[in-house]
Amino acid sequence: MDRITKSHGGGGAHMRALISDIFKSKFGNPELDKLNDFAAVTLPTNRIALSTDSFVVEPWEFPGGNIGDLAICGTVNDVAMSGAKPLYLTAGFILPEGFLISDLEKIVDAMALRAEEAGVVIVSGDTKVVDPGSGPFINTAGVGVIETELEIAGSSAKDGDAVIITGHVGSHGIAVLSKRESIGFGTEVLSDVAPLSGLIAALVDDGLELHVLRDPTRGGVAEALNEIASQSGVEIEIDDNLIPMEQGVLSACELLGYDPLHIANEGCALVILPADQAERALEVMKTQRYGVHATIIGKVSDGAPRVTAKTLLGSRRLVDSPSGELLPRIC
């Protein structure tokens, strides 16, 4: 049998085979191996961070990764943005009937690799099979422990803080788009999907006074900064000239009329902390695999809650949140 059938979600022998051949063999750990309907785990502290996210990316495979990479990194990063160390994940699969089992293996392999990289264990899971037509979809939930005393939150940005982005902007959205469109942009753009738990742990362990951590996924950097400006009641000013991005992303955005600040990212974070600690933070980031392109892109000041940018030519403009669905442009 090389495809997913309804019986794989039906609770019988096929489902047991799928669990033991694929999920157990690739995710295997003592807790998952017990095959209970739950996972019982012990946490080293009683302050925890929880997060859940559903992944519906279409196409499920794109340059630089697949939905499995996203399912692990997305939830790991959401948990890590509290300053927590992510420890345990659950994974729920909603698979379309007819989906190739070899493709499911690709997804699960990616998840296993990313989980190992991020230092998390997948301790519980679920599978459902639905009518063909869309999917696969994955939901993951994660739990991590907060060992820092810092109150890292969207509402903690303060006058005099610096804004750092830990990596290139826009790569994930453009990579998915280029695959969906079968269009190239001169150079192939790969998704930046990556777990940021190591990078964040390094910043926390260095004792930096982190105020805000935010991974600018849907809605991109523009949306994330507008949320922070509004939650903290501050003005954030960035500089268009300093936003790090690959040439392929820039070209694609110019050609398709997308704003790079509106494009989704899956492997970088905005870090806001006191300006006098920004250089030290950059040093720490640059020792980390996913922090080598870290750049200071702006600053926080008292003022109307809004985001502004110094333009490429030196004038100033507003940075609005993107309005709704990012749609393909005509020309």
Add this chain to the structure above:
Amino acid sequence: MTRTFDPADAQLQTQTLLEKIQSYTGPPISVMEVCGTHTVAVARMGLRPLLPQGVKLISGPGCPVCVTPVETFDKAIYLVEKGVILATYGDAMRVPGTRTTLADARANGGRVEPVYSALDAVKLAKANPDDQVVFLGLGFETTSPTAAHAIMVAGRENLENFSVLCAHKALLPAMEALVADPQMEIGAFLCPGHATMVIGSDVYKPFCEAHRLPCVVTGFEAQDVLLGLLWILRQAKEGRAEVENAYPRAVDAQGNVGAMKMLATVFRPADARFRGIGVLPGGGYELKEEFAHFDAETRFLAGVEVESREPAGCMCAEVLRGRIEPSQCPLFAKTCTAENPVGACMVSSEGACGAHYRYRGV
């Protein structure tokens, strides 16, 4: 490996170009950027407030969604309500028809599929053999050849459930109409890189000579736009009016001959209504007789009357002609915003109002 964009390099070039533009000492000139993608680029880089005295950039009608008249959207929405699968470019989804939008029609259970190219609509027709799929074709010569190609493919494969609601427009007649407007004083045109990739830069020659207007073709990155503008100013200062190509890495004199051939195989020039401008002779394209069975107008809309009105108070018409700046419309940034758009020029990502609103200066 992907090449990393070096912000410092780009800044040096753009700053040098900007300084040259700012040191312009020729006669006053209004330059129209015909294309919506240029409008977005100009707004995002914040160029307008930095222009020297006497140099004005006017946003033109080059947003294909914006120039599509409201009745086209009303017809498309009518077709969705009649149960066809309507495929179109994403930009068109939120443009208001007289009563509603395609996005609302979809939310109400209608079948509207955003596609990236006309060929995707053909694929949709093949995948849904029991349904009629109508492709709403919008755009200038950048997109019309792909619609022609899709129709040729559908013809070869005898697809009987595919048709096109054709709202494709022709670039040059639109430019002619703008020049003919007695209220307008356009001194030069910044011509769009991607449409010119298809039609070729030679197309502007007779136009340029007849009206003695500089026409410079350019791309969409900051350096491209600045270089194009600088070349226009140089022509103005020297009293020249020529076609120049500041985007040679993508555009040549002849254009994409294969694409133009496909366009000519399937379509012929026809009068077309532009929002704000009216009916322009030869301003659009219609399907030739031999492809008439792919025309959604004849297949579904013969004898159908749609009642069409522009939204009250909206001055898109004046904006599209370049007669007013978006900020001069009384609705701009008040009742008409990117979140709650009233007119087409605010909805479309490359509409003049949308670009001026999203990147408004502070």
